[in-house]
Amino acid sequence: MGLSQASPLASLGRLLSSQVVGVLDNPPESRRLSRRLSLSASGRELAPAISLRRTFREFWPDTRGLRRLFVAGVVFAILAALCEVAAIRLFGHITDEVLTTKNLGAFWTPAFAWLGLAALAGVTSFAGAYATALGAERFLLALRDRVYAHLQTLAPDYSEKRRLGDLMARLTDDVEAIEELVGSGLVKAVTTVASAVFFATAAFFVRWELALVTLALIPLFLVVSKVFAAGFRTAAARERASNGAMNSVLEEGLANQPLVQAYNGQGAESRRLHREGRGWLRANMAQAWLSGLYGPAVQLIETVCLIVVLGFGAWEIAAGRLTLGGLLSFAAYLALLYPAVQGLGELAMTVSEAAAGSDRVIEVLRANPVATDDAGAVAAGRSAGRVAFERVGFAYPGRGRPVLRDLSLTAGPGEVVAITGASGVGKSTLAKLLLRFYDPDEGRVLLDGADLRGLTRESLRDNITILHQETLLFSGSVRDNIAYGRPGASLDEVIRAAEAAGVHDFVKLLPQGYDTPVGQRGRLLSGGQRQRIGIARAILRDAPVLVLDEPMNGLDEATAAQVMKPLRRLMAGRTTLLITHDLRHVPEGARVVELEPVPREERIRLKRVGLPARGTRSTTSPNG
Numbered sequence: 001m002g003l004s005q006a007s008p009l010a011s012l013g014r015l016l017s018s019q020v021v022g023v024l025d026n027p028p029e030s031r032r033l034s035r036r037l038s039l040s041a042s043g044r045e046l047a048p049a050i051s052l053r054r055t056f057r058e059f060w061p062d063t064r065g066l067r068r069l070f071v072a073g074v075v076f077a078i079l080a081a082l083c084e085v086a087a088i089r090l091f092g093h094i095t096d097e098v099l100t101t102k103n104l105g106a107f108w109t110p111a112f113a114w115l116g117l118a119a120l121a122g123v124t125s126f127a128g129a130y131a132t133a134l135g136a137e138r139f140l141l142a143l144r145d146r147v148y149a150h151l152q153t154l155a156p157d158y159s160e161k162r163r164l165g166d167l168m169a170r171l172t173d174d175v176e177a178i179e180e181l182v183g184s185g186l187v188k189a190v191t192t193v194a195s196a197v198f199f200a201t202a203a204f205f206v207r208w209e210l211a212l213v214t215l216a217l218i219p220l221f222l223v224v225s226k227v228f229a230a231g232f233r234t235a236a237a238r239e240r241a242s243n244g245a246m247n248s249v250l251e252e253g254l255a256n257q258p259l260v261q262a263y264n265g266q267g268a269e270s271r272r273l274h275r276e277g278r279g280w281l282r283a284n285m286a287q288a289w290l291s292g293l294y295g296p297a298v299q300l301i302e303t304v305c306l307i308v309v310l311g312f313g314a315w316e317i318a319a320g321r322l323t324l325g326g327l328l329s330f331a332a333y334l335a336l337l338y339p340a341v342q343g344l345g346e347l348a349m350t351v352s353e354a355a356a357g358s359d360r361v362i363e364v365l366r367a368n369p370v371a372t373d374d375a376g377a378v379a380a381g382r383s384a385g386r387v388a389f390e391r392v393g394f395a396y397p398g399r400g401r402p403v404l405r406d407l408s409l410t411a412g413p414g415e416v417v418a419i420t421g422a423s424g425v426g427k428s429t430l431a432k433l434l435l436r437f438y439d440p441d442e443g444r445v446l447l448d449g450a451d452l453r454g455l456t457r458e459s460l461r462d463n464i465t466i467l468h469q470e471t472l473l474f475s476g477s478v479r480d481n482i483a484y485g486r487p488g489a490s491l492d493e494v495i496r497a498a499e500a501a502g503v504h505d506f507v508k509l510l511p512q513g514y515d516t517p518v519g520q521r522g523r524l525l526s527g528g529q530r531q532r533i534g535i536a537r538a539i540l541r542d543a544p545v546l547v548l549d550e551p552m553n554g555l556d557e558a559t560a561a562q563v564m565k566p567l568r569r570l571m572a573g574r575t576t577l578l579i580t581h582d583l584r585h586v587p588e589g590a591r592v593v594e595l596e597p598v599p600r601e602e603r604i605r606l607k608r609v610g611l612p613a614r615g616t617r618s619t620t621s622p623n624g
C-alpha cells in the first residue's frame, strides 16, 4: 500500500523525490505488516487484548540504551524531508526562471543547489534508515533474548502443553510486532507526521487557497484506507489460518514419514496437503483481489486531486496569482503529502494489530516459573548423593487429584532403587520433583538432608543426571552431543566417556567419526546407539545422582543387554533411581519399590516387593 505507481501525480512525486517516499514506505515494512496482521488475527483468541499503554509500559524500558538511535533516526528522516521540500522549491524556481523565460544562464546555480540537496537528502535518509534499523534490530535481539530466557525458567510442561509453532511465532513475529510498535513504529509515526506537516505547510506557502481545496480531499484517502483495512484484516486472518493448517499437515506428514509409507498413506497425505493448499490459494487470491482493487481506487482519487489542482491552478495562473513553476511544485508537494497521509492511516491500523501481537508475548512473560529459587537459597556444592522423599504429596497445577500422596523414599550413594508401577502412577513425576520442575504440595524432598527448596536450582541440577526414555539429542555431531554433558570437554574426555559407554567402536566406523552429524533428533542413529550416546554424556557429566527413566524402553533384548553394560558402569558409586515398568531390567541387588495409584480416598501406598541386597536401607513405607 503506497503511492500508486501509474498515476501522473505519483510519477511527478517519484521524479522529484526518491528519498522521502523510500523512508516512509519501504518494502520490508509492508512484508512485516502483512505477517503481523495475519498473526495477530489468528492469535487474538489466545490472549486477552490489552491497551496500548500497557504495551508501552511493559516494553518501553527495553528501548533503554537505544533511544539515541531512534532519535537519530527521527532527526535524519526529518532532515531528508526538509531537503525534499527545498528541492521541490528549486524545481519551481527553475521552471519559472529558466524554462518559462528560456534563460539558460539562470539554470546552473539552482541546478547545482538541487544536486547538493539531493545528495544531502540521500545521506540523511540513509543515516536515518540505518540508525532506525540498528535500534530496531538491537531491540529485537534483546527482547527475544529476554523472552527466551524467561521461557527457559518455566517448567518443560509449559512448552509441552502448547503448540511449538505458536511459541516460536511469539519469539519471532510477535517480538517483531512489538518492536514496530515501540521502536521503529514510533520513529515512523513521528517522521510521517512531521513530513506531512512540512509538505502541507510548503503547499500552503505556494498557494494557500489551492492547498485548502486539495487538503479537503484528504479524507477520501482515509476513507478508502479504512474500508480496505477491514477486508485486508479478514483476508490476512484466513491466510494465516490456512497457512497454519498447511504447515501442520506438512510437519506431521514429514515427521511420520515411515508410518505414512508403511501404511500406504502417501496419497491421502498428498490429498490433505492439496486440500489445505487450495484453502491457502483462496485466501491469497482474496488478498490479491483487494490489493488489485486498492491500487486503482487510490489512483482514481489521486487523478481527481490532480484534475482539481490543474483546473484550479490554470484558473489561478490565468488570474496571475500563480506561476507555472508554483503549480508544478504544488503538485509535487501533494505527491509526497498524500502517501504520508495514507501512511498515517495504515499506521493507526498496524498499531492496534501490533498491540494484539504483544499480548501474546506478555502472556509468556507473565507465566511464572513453577519452582523459583528462594531468597535465601544456597548452592548445593558437590553432593554425596543422599536423596530422600519425605511424606511427599503432589498434584499437577490445575489437576484436582493428586498423583502422589504421603510418599517416602530414600536412596544413598551406591544404591540402585528401582521404581516400578503401572503406567501413569507417577514414576516420572518423582524425577520432576527431584529436579525441581515442581515443588511438592506436602512433605519435602531432600538432598544430603537439605530441603531442595533451600538450594539453588542450578546447583541442584548440577548434581543430577537424567536419562530419558528416549535419549534427547541435538542435531549437531556425535561429539557435540556427548560434550553436552560437560561443556568445554576435550575430545580426549569425550572419547574416554564414549569408550566407557560402549559407543567408541561404532563411532569409529561412522563416516566422519566423532564429527558425524546425528541428524534431526539423532534420527540417523539407532535407538540403542542414541541411548549409549546419552550414557556417554551422563558419564562425562559425572553427577552423584542418576535418574534413569525407562532407559531400555523400545530396545530389543540384545540391544538392551548392550546398553546395560555401560549403564552398570555409570551407576557404580552413584545414587540411582531407576524408573522402569519392566523388572527384567532391574540389576541384581537393587531395591525395588512399586508405586500404587492414589486411590479414590487420595492415598498412595508404597509396597516393598524386593529386598535390598548388601544390607541397604529398606524403603520407607508411608501408607500407614
Ligand SMILES: Nc1ncnc2c1ncn2[C@@H]1O[C@H](COP(=O)(O)OP(=O)(O)OP(=O)(O)O)[C@@H](O)[C@H]1O
Pocket (backbone or CB within 6 Å): 157, 396, 397, 399, 403, 421, 422, 423, 424, 425, 426, 427, 428, 429, 430, 581
Ligand atoms: N504436566 C502434567 N500436567 C498434568 N498432569 C500430568 C502432567 N504430567 C503427567 N501428568 C499426569 O500425572 C500422572 C503421572 O504421570 P507420570 O508421567 O509420572 O506417570 P508414569 O508412572 O511415569 O507413567 P509411564 O510409566 O506411563 O511413563 C499421569 O496420570 C499423567 O497423566
